[in-house]
Amino acid sequence: MNVAIVGVGLIGGSIAITLKEKKVATKFVGVDKSEGNLKKAIQLGLVDEGMTIEEALDQCDVIFLTIPVDAILTLLPSLLDRVTNQVIIDMGSTKERILAQVADHPKRGRLVAAHPMAGTEYSGPEAAVPNLFNDKMMVYVDAMDSDEDAFETVEAITEQLGMRTTFMNAHEHDVHTAYVSHISHITSFALALTVLEKEKSQGRIFELAGSGFESTVRLAKSSPDMWTPIFRQNRDNVLEVLQEHIKQLQHLKDVLDNEDYDTFYKLIKKSNKIRKILK
Amino acid sequence: MNVAIVGVGLIGGSIAITLKEKKVATKFVGVDKSEGNLKKAIQLGLVDEGMTIEEALDQCDVIFLTIPVDAILTLLPSLLDRVTNQVIIDMGSTKERILAQVADHPKRGRLVAAHPMAGTEYSGPEAAVPNLFNDKMMVYVDAMDSDEDAFETVEAITEQLGMRTTFMNAHEHDVHTAYVSHISHITSFALALTVLEKEKSQGRIFELAGSGFESTVRLAKSSPDMWTPIFRQNRDNVLEVLQEHIKQLQHLKDVLDNEDYDTFYKLIKKSNKIRKILK
Known part of the structure; x- marks a missing residue:
C-alpha cells in the first residue's frame, strides 16, 4: 500500500511516523505547497519522497x-473528479461545509470524513510526534456516505494509530467541536491579548506566570493559517457558544461587582462539576 | 527547629513533605480546623502531630x-499579638488587604509575606506532593517590613524548597496575580459553566473533549473555599482585567460576526506573541 500525506505538518507528519513504525505501507509520499516543509519532512524521514498532488493521487492507495x-474545501471536488478506487481521508476540524460541497459527487463514496481529536499547539513537520493519536478519539462523520471498502480501509488504519472511535453526523460534529475545542482556542487568544496588552504598561507581569496561566493560554500559540479557516467554516456554531461564554463571564463579573460572594461561591462549585468529565 | 503548618492542604502539605525530606526541622506540627484533614495529614506522615494554633505558635519557631x-485576614492580628521571636509566614495569594491590616502592628517585623507561584487544581492533604515548588517563583512582598532575621529564616527555607525568588510591593503583587493567575481561573469557571449548560441539551458533548479543552478548563476544578476569598480580596484588580478580557472576547466575536477574516487572522497572529513568554 502506498500512502500520501497531503500537508506534512503536525497531524500529517504524526500519522506518517506512527504508520511507518507499524509498517502499514510500503511507501509514504509527501505533498506540500511549501517546498521547505516538504524538504524537511523528507529529511526527518516522515515521508520517502515528494510529489504533486495529482501524481500522489495517481500513485497512492490512500490519500x-x-x-x-x-x-x-477548494481541493476536494477536483480530487474526487480524478479518483478511481483510491481512498481519500478528510481529516479537517470542520465537516458540514466540506461534506455539503461534495454531497452529490458521483465519487463521494471514496471519501471518508474523519476527525482525530488530537493535536498540540505546535505546527509544521518538526512538530510531528509518534503516539500523538494513541488512545485519542477518531470521529467518523457521515460514515454511511462512504463506500464500505473505503471505510474498512480507514478503520484498519485508525486501529493501527491506536485510537478509539465514535460516529456523528456533520452537524453534530461541528456543534460539539465548537464547544469542546474551538471555544477553548478563542478563550486562549483573548486571554493572551488581554495580558499582552497589560504588559505594555506593567513590564514584569509575566515573571509570576505559573502553570495555571500557561495551561489556559497555551492554545494561543496555535497557527492562524490553520485556525482562521476553521472559525470561518464553523462561524455560526462558534458565535453561539462564544455568546454564551461571554454571558457567563459577564455574570461572574456582575456577581463580583455586586459583592455577592455567596453566589460567586455557588458558581465556582457548579463549575467544579467539570471534574466528572476530566480525568 | 520546630515548624508549624497551619492548613495542611495542597500547599502546606507539600511544604511539609519537601522540608521533611531535606531534614530542615526536628518536628512538624499540623494545625487545621478540619479534624479529618489533620488526622489524614498525620496518617500520610506530612506532620508529626496536631495542635491548636496557640499551642503551635508557642512551641514552634516558624509558622x-x-x-x-x-x-x-481574621487570624493574623491575634497571632502577631501573641508572637515573641517566632517567624510567621503568610503564604496567601493576595497581599494588599492582609498587609494593610497589620501595617502598624508592633510585631509586624515577625511576619514575612511570601507567595509561592505553584499549585495544582487539587486541594486537601492527599493533594500534597514533593517538588511542587521546585524551580517555581517565590514572591516576597513588602520584604522591607520584615525583621532581617525573620526574612533570612524564610530565605533559607525557600532555598531548601528549590525556588527562585523575586520582590514586589503588595499592590504590584495583587495586580500581577490578577493578570497571570486569577483571570485564568475565572476563564476556566466560565468555560466549564458554558459547556456544562450545553451538555444538558446535547448529551454526548464531552465525548470529543481533547487535551486542548482539558487544559483550558482544568482550573475549574479549583476549590471555592480557597478561591472565593481571593476574588473578594482582589476584587478591584480582577474586575479590571475581567472587563478587558470580556472586551477582547467581544471584539473577536464582532470580527467573526462581520466575517472580517483578515482581522481575525491578525488577532490570532498577535496572540501568538505569548510564545515568547511560555516555554
Whole structure:
C-alpha cells in the first residue's frame, strides 16, 4: 500500500511516523505547497519522497488530507473528479461545509470524513510526534456516505494509530467541536491579548506566570493559517457558544461587582462539576 | 527547629513533605480546623502531630499560614499579638488587604509575606506532593517590613524548597496575580459553566473533549473555599482585567460576526506573541 500525506505538518507528519513504525505501507509520499516543509519532512524521514498532488493521487492507495480546512474545501471536488478506487481521508476540524460541497459527487463514496481529536499547539513537520493519536478519539462523520471498502480501509488504519472511535453526523460534529475545542482556542487568544496588552504598561507581569496561566493560554500559540479557516467554516456554531461564554463571564463579573460572594461561591462549585468529565 | 503548618492542604502539605525530606526541622506540627484533614495529614506522615494554633505558635519557631486568605485576614492580628521571636509566614495569594491590616502592628517585623507561584487544581492533604515548588517563583512582598532575621529564616527555607525568588510591593503583587493567575481561573469557571449548560441539551458533548479543552478548563476544578476569598480580596484588580478580557472576547466575536477574516487572522497572529513568554 502506498500512502500520501497531503500537508506534512503536525497531524500529517504524526500519522506518517506512527504508520511507518507499524509498517502499514510500503511507501509514504509527501505533498506540500511549501517546498521547505516538504524538504524537511523528507529529511526527518516522515515521508520517502515528494510529489504533486495529482501524481500522489495517481500513485497512492490512500490519500490523507491534513491541510487547513479552506484548502480541503477548494481541493476536494477536483480530487474526487480524478479518483478511481483510491481512498481519500478528510481529516479537517470542520465537516458540514466540506461534506455539503461534495454531497452529490458521483465519487463521494471514496471519501471518508474523519476527525482525530488530537493535536498540540505546535505546527509544521518538526512538530510531528509518534503516539500523538494513541488512545485519542477518531470521529467518523457521515460514515454511511462512504463506500464500505473505503471505510474498512480507514478503520484498519485508525486501529493501527491506536485510537478509539465514535460516529456523528456533520452537524453534530461541528456543534460539539465548537464547544469542546474551538471555544477553548478563542478563550486562549483573548486571554493572551488581554495580558499582552497589560504588559505594555506593567513590564514584569509575566515573571509570576505559573502553570495555571500557561495551561489556559497555551492554545494561543496555535497557527492562524490553520485556525482562521476553521472559525470561518464553523462561524455560526462558534458565535453561539462564544455568546454564551461571554454571558457567563459577564455574570461572574456582575456577581463580583455586586459583592455577592455567596453566589460567586455557588458558581465556582457548579463549575467544579467539570471534574466528572476530566480525568 | 520546630515548624508549624497551619492548613495542611495542597500547599502546606507539600511544604511539609519537601522540608521533611531535606531534614530542615526536628518536628512538624499540623494545625487545621478540619479534624479529618489533620488526622489524614498525620496518617500520610506530612506532620508529626496536631495542635491548636496557640499551642503551635508557642512551641514552634516558624509558622506557615497556608489557609484561605479570608482566614489569614481574621487570624493574623491575634497571632502577631501573641508572637515573641517566632517567624510567621503568610503564604496567601493576595497581599494588599492582609498587609494593610497589620501595617502598624508592633510585631509586624515577625511576619514575612511570601507567595509561592505553584499549585495544582487539587486541594486537601492527599493533594500534597514533593517538588511542587521546585524551580517555581517565590514572591516576597513588602520584604522591607520584615525583621532581617525573620526574612533570612524564610530565605533559607525557600532555598531548601528549590525556588527562585523575586520582590514586589503588595499592590504590584495583587495586580500581577490578577493578570497571570486569577483571570485564568475565572476563564476556566466560565468555560466549564458554558459547556456544562450545553451538555444538558446535547448529551454526548464531552465525548470529543481533547487535551486542548482539558487544559483550558482544568482550573475549574479549583476549590471555592480557597478561591472565593481571593476574588473578594482582589476584587478591584480582577474586575479590571475581567472587563478587558470580556472586551477582547467581544471584539473577536464582532470580527467573526462581520466575517472580517483578515482581522481575525491578525488577532490570532498577535496572540501568538505569548510564545515568547511560555516555554
